[in-house]
Amino acid sequence: MDTPRETLEVGKKLVEFCKKGENMKAIDQLYSPEIESLEAMSMPGMPDTVRGLDAIRKKNTEWDQAMEVHAMDVEGPFPFGDRFAVHYKFDATNKKDKKRMKGEEVALYTVRNGKIVKEEFFYSM
Amino acid sequence: MDTPRETLEVGKKLVEFCKKGENMKAIDQLYSPEIESLEAMSMPGMPDTVRGLDAIRKKNTEWDQAMEVHAMDVEGPFPFGDRFAVHYKFDATNKKDKKRMKGEEVALYTVRNGKIVKEEFFYSM
Numbered sequence: 001m002d003t004p005r006e007t008l009e010v011g012k013k014l015v016e017f018c019k020k021g022e023n024m025k026a027i028d029q030l031y032s033p034e035i036e037s038l039e040a041m042s043m044p045g046m047p048d049t050v051r052g053l054d055a056i057r058k059k060n061t062e063w064d065q066a067m068e069v070h071a072m073d074v075e076g077p078f079p080f081g082d083r084f085a086v087h088y089k090f091d092a093t094n095k096k097d098k099k100r101m102k103g104e105e106v107a108l109y110t111v112r113n114g115k116i117v118k119e120e121f122f123y124s125m
Numbered sequence: 126m127d128t129p130r131e132t133l134e135v136g137k138k139l140v141e142f143c144k145k146g147e148n149m150k151a152i153d154q155l156y157s158p159e160i161e162s163l164e165a166m167s168m169p170g171m172p173d174t175v176r177g178l179d180a181i182r183k184k185n186t187e188w189d190q191a192m193e194v195h196a197m198d199v200e201g202p203f204p205f206g207d208r209f210a211v212h213y214k215f216d217a218t219n220k221k222d223k224k225r226m227k228g229e230e231v232a233l234y235t236v237r238n239g240k241i242v243k244e245e246f247f248y249s250m
Contacts, residue, residue, distance in 0.1 A: 004165070004166075004249075008249055038205075040129070040203075040204060040205040040206070041129075075212070075229075076231070077249075078165075078229075078230055078231040078247035078248050078249070079165060079247060079248070079249050080163075080165040080233075080245055080246070080247040080248075081165070083247070084247065085210065085231035085233070085247045087200070087212045087231065104200075104203075105203055106201070106203040106210040106212065106231060108205075108210070108233065120205055121205070122203035122204060122205040122208070122209065122210045123203050123204070123205075124129075124133055124202075124203070124204050
């Protein structure tokens with residue numbers, strides 16, 4: 001079990017990468033091979049559960065290719081034991097249908113042995 | 126197990142009460158007798174785990190008596206299955222030492238049979 005201090009360090013690094021839009025670096029450096037990524041809702045063309053680094057990278061690449069991001073606001077990390085939360089707000093346009101949307105979500109991350117093993121995205125639409 | 130729709134309804138009511146500062150009404154109407162309240166950190170004079178409605182009411186009363194709240198910002202709820210998250214930001218002065226502080230935290234709530242059975246407060250200092 002990680003100490004709250006270690007969890008906080010991982011959380012700070014994640015937030016730093018995300019603020020710079022360097023999500024792939026975050027995955028490379030902070031994610032465990034056992035990573036599980038879970039979405040609150042099932043969306044067309046996107047599975048609600050994704051496992052493993054390759055699948056997570058693919059998920060991130062698909063988001064990058066589908067969306068033009070105008071602004072991304074990242075608040076956190078908020079730690080508790082071996083978990084930390086991050087609050088994301090974004091303003092993005094779907095490149096296909098040109099629909100612009102503002103959205104926000106809270107992500108809950110679980111850390112084990114200094115690596116993120118689970119990310120859960122909380123939101124509604 | 127509650128549906129995501131039920132969780133969202135409980136979350137919306139909680140946020141409504143908290144925005145009006147009616148935390149006691151939230152406890153009366155939305156909390157289970159089995160409620161557990163967990164803090165990320167232990168603080169002097171405040172246990173990091175509190176169980177049951179009476180203990181939760183006492184915890185809230187003590188906060189109200191100790192702090193003068195200038196502003197409270199409540200964002201959410203962000204649901205996922207039987208849980209939802211809320212992001213709080215506050216600006217408050219400790220009545221005793223007159224120290225004013227701005228703080229924020231993410232709370233993670235777990236719902237069972239339409240009532241909140243667990244609240245976990247995520248933050249660092």
